Amino acid sequence: MSKQTDMDVSKCKVMVFCDYYLPGYKGGGPVTTIRNIVTRLGNEIDFSIFTRSNDLGETIAYSDVPLDVWHPFFGASVRYATPKSLTVSNVRLILRQKKPDVVYINSLFSRKFSLLPLFAARLERRQMRVVIAPRGELSPGALALKRTRKKIYLTTLRATGLWRHVVWQASSQFEEMDIRSVMGKAATVVVAPDLPSIPLEPPPRQKKAAGKAQIVFVGRISPMKNLAGAINVLRSLSGNIVFSIIGPVEDQNYWAICQRELAKLPENIRVDVLGPQSPETVLASLSRFDAFFLPSLGENYGHVVFESLGAGCPVIISNRTPWRGLAGRGVGMDVPLESPEAMSAALQQIIDMDENEHLKMRTAARAYAQSLLADDKSVQASRALFDMGCELKRERF
Secondary structure, three states: OOOHHHHHHHHHHEEEEEOOOOOOOOHHHHHHHHHHHHHHHOOOOEEEEEEEEEOOOOOOOOOOOOOOOOEEOOOEEEEOOOHHHHOOHHHHHHHHHOOEEEEOOOOOOOHHHHHHHHHHHHHHHOEEEEEEEEOOOOHHHHHHHOHHHHHHHHHHHHOOOOOOOOOOEOHHHHHHHHHHHOOOOOOOOEEOOOOOOOOOOOOOOOOOOOOEEEEEEEEEEEEHHHHHHHHHOOOOOOEEEEEEEEEEEEOOHHHHHHHHHHOOOOOOOOEEEEEOOOHOOOOOHHHHHOOOOOOOOOOOOOHHHHHHHHHHHEEEEEOOOOOOOOOHHOOOOEEEOOHHHHHHHHHHHHOOOOOHHHHHHHHHHHHHHHHHHHHHHOOOHHHHHOOOOOEEEEEOO
């Protein structure tokens, strides 16, 4: 056996379970998270990704990828599972075949891609570490939505002992506190921040005129992202404003509420509903906006916040994300969710800026994003997270 083959055999094997993955993009941040992990650590770790055969909100399977088989895709082995293959027996068989050192579950409340693989892994009883990344699902804002159903789910699973010996990944110290508040102080929690995307070089843009602004909301149309709250904040703004909405409709009833609120906006605010867009399109277009606005009820990371900063687009967001102290850095503002007046004032400040003032914010935003990208601590934390399940393998080779 060649030296290269020996190295391949000894690589840590991580099997990822996630509801949605590339080429899909409507699943938002979790898709970006997994893509970035594979991009940054794929040379060191053998990643297998088990995911749905369709994108969020779609019932038709992808037409350009093979289904129910493993195939190489951007540095990982990916299996797009059709509904008929989502059974405990099939997942157990796949675990036996792949023999992962780490089972990495990217959700808590997904029946097919968290509960099913967790149950299958426990039935297998072989030595493999189970890591669950709740992706913000245990934040107070997230738990407040469908509260009764989630409480029953958590109580039932806690009683079964399925979470015994699980490692929880938190993307920040704030999420660590959320996890411990639900799972108990004795829970094993590792803080490993999500890995950011590499920003694109912003193309030339029009100069910012005082009294005018293009404001963009990027996110799934769901209560968690709080588009209705964003619309409410816009009502008091003065100036010539274009408000663009980018993202898939996840909740039709909530979108109907948002549409009614959009119809009440004053004439000085024009609304562009741009719908879902690929990550590449969003990255390329963020630089043309004057402000990114997201009064989210909670984000475990917020990839689009980083992407906006990298594009030189100042951000106005709620204080329910890991992105704090933005005003001190001159790149935007993180405002208490309970203070829509402060959010309105922050947006009005950007609207009133001329090109020179806004250029300072754009430059600071880009510099801040580049400094975060150059910091290797997040990569080291992700590597350490997977190392916990791969120590025995390293001892064997």
